[in-house]
Amino acid sequence: MKTALAIEVTKTSQSKLAQTDFDNLMFGQTISDHMFVADYENGEWTNLRIVPYEPLSLNPANATLHYGQSVFEGMKAYKNDAGEILLFRADANQKRLNASAERMCIPEVPEEIFMEGLYKLLEMDADWIPQKPGYSLYVRPFIFATDDYLGIRPSQKYSFMIFTCPVGHYYAKPVTVKVEQTYTRAAEGGTGYAKAAGNYAASLYPALLAQKQGYDQLLWTDGKTHQNIEESGTMNVMFVVNDTIITAPTHTGTILKGITRESVLILAKEMGYVVEERFMTVSELEKLLQAGKLTEAFGTGTAATIAHIAKININGVDYELPAKGEDAFSNQVLRKLDAIKYGKVTDTHGWIRKV
DSSP states (O other): OOOOSOOEEOOOSSOSGGGOOTTSOOTTTOOOSEEEEEEEETTEEEEEEEEEOOOOOOOTTBHHHHHOOEEEOOEEEEEOTTOOEEEESHHHHHHHHHHHHHHTTOOOOOHHHHHHHHHHHHHHTGGGSOOSTTOEEEEEEEEEEOOBOOSSSOOSOEEEEEEEEEEOOSOSSOEEEEEEOSSOSOOTTSSTTSOBHHHHHHHHHHHHHHHHTTOSEEEEEOTTTSOBEEEESSSEEEEEETTEEEEOOSTTSSSOOOHHHHHHHHHHHHTTOEEEESOOBHHHHHHHHHHTOOOEEEEEETTTEEEEEEEEEETTEEEEOOOOOTTSHHHHHHHHHHHHHTTSSOOSSSOEEEO
């Protein structure tokens, strides 16, 4: 893609590439050389630039630090066998970023700025994209308020940035989860559907309590009754009963409209599975586990893609799920997704953008 926008480029004087151990990547800890930046002031996005990745200088009165006006996205770039850069559903991420921004009184980023800034950044840091199975370049676009003002109102200035980091697997093994029936992640009318920074901050304490008890994640329940399973800490969650995939609907506004979630459901229908977008209640889940009728449970998300759930705790009781064979739905759909993302098969859904 040829960049039509005027994007000023400043290359790093010393790349970190040669010092990076691509065989031992901790998720989100190794950052690529450059970042894309745009500033919002006087009603428009200006000063588009790519600069070396570096720390930010913030005024202590920065509005985001006090009032949390910040939204973000997560997506991945891959390389096919020919070394070409492939982006998976970046258009969906761009649209969801703007939906989150609207909820948080943040100005939308035009598609042209988002895409051309992203493409130019990926072209510059193409060598940071791992070219082996299971590895990718994680892409983090985000917007935050930059007013230096302590009054409570929407900021008048913002920064939009994109940086990237090479990553391996998010989870090295199947995860264990606990059904949370005390704390609330999101309520109807709130910001649960938005990728707002504050949503994740509010979930940290309950998640920490679960981790101290030996669980990797929570299965969040609805804020009204704590009876409906909504999502997991970093993922949408799905259950498999016979040939039916059950996952929570997103119409309540309390659940993130996961892009991987949507992709899995589309592929599931093509594979002949029945898809039910409805709430699984805690009691229903408990009965299925007691009867041994829940064949699979797994999370879906950009970071993990598919995260198998090995154990579910309900009301203090641990229920072990059977190990997943190659023919399990979650493994089948993971292989299909990976084949599309790495360019192994023809993309019939229009999900791949070639940089």
